[in-house]
Amino acid sequence: MEENLSIFSSARFFEKRPTGKGKDRSTIECAEWFCSNLYVGLKDGTVQHLSVSSSSSGERPERVREVGRRQMGRGGVVSQLKAVPVLNHLLVLWDGSVTTLNMFSLEPVPGLKKIQNVSVFYVSQPAAHSQPVFVSLFTASTKRRALSIHKVYVDRWESVGHVALPQDPVALAVYETCLCVATTDRYILHDFFAQSALDLFPHNHAKQNIIVSESGKGEFLLNAPGNLGMFVMKDGVSKRPPVQLPDGVLDAAVYFPYVLALQSQTLYIYSMLDQRLKQTISMQSAKALLATTESVLVVAEREIHWLSQTPLQDQIQGLLRCERADEALTLLDGVQALLPEDSYKNLHRSVICTSGWINFYSKAFLDAKELFIKSGLDPRDIISVYPAMTVISSDFKSQRPAVSNAKDLWRLSRDDWPTFQQYLSFLSHFLRETRGTVQSQICPQDVDTALLKLYLEQGEDENLEQLVSSPNDCVLHVCLPELERHKRFFTLGLLYQSQSQHFNAIQTWVRIVDGLCVDSRPGVFPHIVNTLCQLKQKSIIMKFIDWVLQRDQKVGVLIFTKRDSDDQSTFAPEEVLTFLGNYQAALTLYLEYLVHEMHSKQEKHHTLLATTYITHILQTAQRTPDSDENTEMREKLQQLLWHSSIYNTDTVQAKIKSSALHVEKAILLGRAGQHRAALQILVNQEKDQEAAESYCRRTSAGQGQEFTQQLFLCLLQVYLESNQSVTAVVDLLNNNAMTFNLVSVLQVLPTSWSLQLVRHFLCESLRGTVHERRMRGLEKNLAKVESLRHKHAWMEATQEKVKLDRSRVCHSCRRQLMGPEFLRRPTGEVVHTHCYTADKNL
Structure with missing residues (x-):
């Protein structure tokens, strides 16, 4: 059995002393209570009226004074009393009859005659707003199987109906129009207004006492077979589980949320909410219970006890002290309607929190986490129980309840590290789930700092970097030593960065790259560059730009070229060009960015890019003339010279004048319209016939046929003037037969050449000329047909x-x-x- 709780406290406030030496017939049979007035019915037919004075706290009676008494007759037992305050009546069941007395004088009420042959009666609540005022009286007859219904007024009563029953009635209770009746062998529900009846279940009157008691609005408590206290609604449905009552129960009453079951020597108190026994109280010769609005009275043969219920808040706190949190929560939820809202919320939070701590120390971590979150536990309370997890807030006062299964986590961390790891994992999950919620807003610094320590301790690198890479409230002076101790310098830089200390962040990463700090994190240098690309503080960028460019110019130039489009104003192009003057590779990449990506229209940028290419080509040619790098750079230069029309031609020509960059010279001459000179350089100096033909095709692209023919004719003349081999000239003619003007070619060819040499060229050229003429004729005829079709359509329509x-x-x-x-x-x-x-x- 569970520990006996102090739910009710018992105090004897009335005692009937013996009247003499012989057999005493003045024992107590029944009692009634109303507003400090106690009425006692005795075995010898006497009714006593007592005035009860309460203590200063008003919780229990302190002094009892007899106001009056009435002897109903020489014999007969007073078996039932009922006060009707609205009428100032006291109904007395004595010697098988119901008599009406005045509540205060105990004098019979004129006009209200006795109701004979009554074994038990029940008085309902007064009818609302009825004039004149009356109450309904239900009486069970001892001579016939029926209930009688009376209306009781101040000065009269009226018989208004009878309810026939299959057996003799033994006990009854009434709610509105529903009668709950115990007959000699069963319980019955009868609606006398609708004239409907419902058999509930049988009982054994010989082996157990019959109990019919109200337990709430429209609900009755019945003593069912097997000593089950059944709760039955007026429609016959049970909405709550039964209570297992002890053997030999004499009476039972409901004082929400408890059921009180009375034996002769013991009073049992059960909870209606979880059906468990909560308390037992010893009694002597007890026989009946009377539930009032203030308390419960226990009627014994010679005394009456007053049961005072402990305040519900105190009961709940008592259950918590006994660590019966589940029972406390059940009780709290069951009596929520009886408590002020603030009291309920505070108690609910306390119960849930205590249950969470019990589960926490029992390693039921999932339940503990849910309970801590539900109760709104201050995260500092859980942080403070862990070793090395100091609480930062100076105004913190722990509200942690004391529980018997509490563990010393400091000792656990030394003696049982695997188990302590489980507790660390719980803290990590709890803080991560509550981070950013209302629950942790009171102490964000404590939560984030504790999480950082936990991630370090448990090696959760991904969670650690996610924490310090996003906005956080970690306390630097607490976290820095921890990160340094674990040699997490890259993470230290991220923490600096998250708190807008960008210089310290980059300086920390620079030390890693320079080998001054040991950190296994890869890709630190690209991360520095990426950070500088996104940084808007120009002064900080300038402090590190030289260090970056000295390590890698190609990567370093990204600081200027990969900035956001809305952040390009941080560095003006002219400023960057001046700064990169000592870093040729970076300068070249930045100029390419200006020309090709930003589409700069400034002549300076295009010219500087071309001269930079030339400088690089010339310098590289001295070391490795045929290197792939040099070839790639020349291709870039040639593409720039071909496509750009903004650069200064004279400046570029002056730069390559004394160099062997013949192709580039030819392009520049072609830009100036000196095509013959350009072709002479390609044929005579570069000695690249393929480059010469390519020059002609590229220059004549988009031009008219006449210009193309003139340019190729010029190339033919250069071939002939430069004494190129006959084979080279013939190949030029054969490969471009459709491009040359046949008449012009025949005019410049040497007269010594045989027809056989140019036979293939002549055939291809004539074929092309004929084909072109035919195509023009065909196009002309198609146009005529289309015109005729339109004319025909118009004629058809008009x-x-x-x-x-x-x-x-x-x-x-x-x-x-x-x-x-x-x-x-x-x-x-x-x-x-x-x-x-x-x-x-x-």
Whole structure:
């Protein structure tokens, strides 16, 4: 059995002393209570009226004074009393009859005669707003199987009905129009208004006492077979589990949320919420219970006890002290309607929190986490129980309840490290789940600092970097030593960065790259560059830009070229060009960025890019003339010279004048219109016939046929003037037969050449000329056909026959159409011929 709780405290406040030496017949049989008035019915037929004075706290009676008494007769037992305050009546069941007395004088009420042959009665609540005021009285007859219904007024009563029963009634209770009756072998529900009855279940009157008691609005408590205290609603449905009562129960009463079951020597108190026994109280010769609005009275043979219920808040706190959190929560939820809202919330939070701590120390971590979150536990309370997890807030006061299964986590960390790891994992999950919620807003620094320590301790690198890479409230002076101790210098830089200390962050990463700090994190240098790309503080960038460029110019230039489009104003192009003057590779990449990506229209940028290419090519040529790097750079230079029209031609020419960059010289001459000179350089100095032909094709692209023929004819003349081999000249002619003008070629070819040499060229050229002429003729004829088709369609539309009647009018001039001089428009409208012509001219 569980520990006996102090739910009710018992105090004897009335005692009936023996009357003499012989057999005492003045023992107590029943009692009634109303507003400090106690009525006692004795075995010898006496009714006592007692006035009860309460203590200063008003919780229990302190002094009892007899106000009056009435002897009902020489014999007979007073078996039932009921006060009717609205009428000032006291109904007394004595010697099988119901008698009405005045509540205060105990004098019989005139006009209210006795109701004979009554074994038990029940008085309902007064009828609301009825005039005159009355109450309903239900009486069970001892001589017939029926219940009688009376209306009791101040000065009279009326019999208003009878309810027939299958057996003799033994006990009853009433709610509105529903009668709950115990007969000699069963319980019955009977609605006397609807005239409907419902058998509930049988009982054994010989082996157990019959109990019919109200337990709430429309609910009755019955002593069912097997000593089950059944709760039955007026419709026959049970909405709560039964209570297992002890054997030999004499009486039972409900004082929410408890059921009190009385034996002769013991009072048992059960919870209606979880059906468990909560308390037992010893009694002597007890026989009945009387539940009032203030308390419960226990009636014994010679005394009456007053049971005072402990305040509900104290009961809940008592359960918590006993660590019966589940019971406390059940009780709290069951009596929520009886408590002020603030009290309920505070108690609920306390119960949930205590249950969470019990589960926490029992290693039921999932339940503990849910309970801590539900109770709104201050995260500092859980942080403070862990070793090395100091609470930062100076105003923190722990509200942690004391529980018997509490563990010393400091000792656990030394003696049982695997178990302590489980507790660390719980703290990590709890703080991570509550981080950013209202629950942790009171102490964000404590939460984030504790999480950082936990991630370090448990090696959760991904969570650690996610924490310090996003906005956080970690306390630097606490976290820095921890990160340094674990040699997490890269993470230290991220922490600096998250708190806007960008210089310290980059300086820390620079020390890693320079080998001054040991950190296994890869990719630190690219991370520095990426950070500088996103940084807007120009002064900080300038402090590190030299260090970056000295390590890698190609990567370092990204600081200027990969900035956000809305952040380009941080560095002006001219400023960057000046700064990169000592870093040729970076300068070249930045100029390419300006020209190709930013589409700069400044002559300076294009010219500087070209001269930078040339400088690099010339310097590289001295070391490795045929290197891939040099070839790639020349291709870039040639593409720039071909496509850009903004650079200064004279400046670039002066730069390459004394160099062997013949292709580039030819491009520049071609830009100046000196195509013959350009071709001479390619043929005579570069000695690259393929480059010469490519020059002609590229220069003549988009130009007219005449320009193309003139340019290739010029190349042919250069070949002939430079004494190129006959084979080279013939190949030029054969490969470009369609491009040359046949007549012009024949004019420049040497007369000594045989027809056989140029036979292939002549055939291809003539074939091309004929093909071109035929194609032009075909195109001309197709155009004629298209024109004829349109004319035919127009004629079809305008010369359609139209049948006219006398009412047909011209759609244009609105006059009547007469004679043949009319036609139909393509739109279907019929008009005069002259109207149609005039419309077309308009």
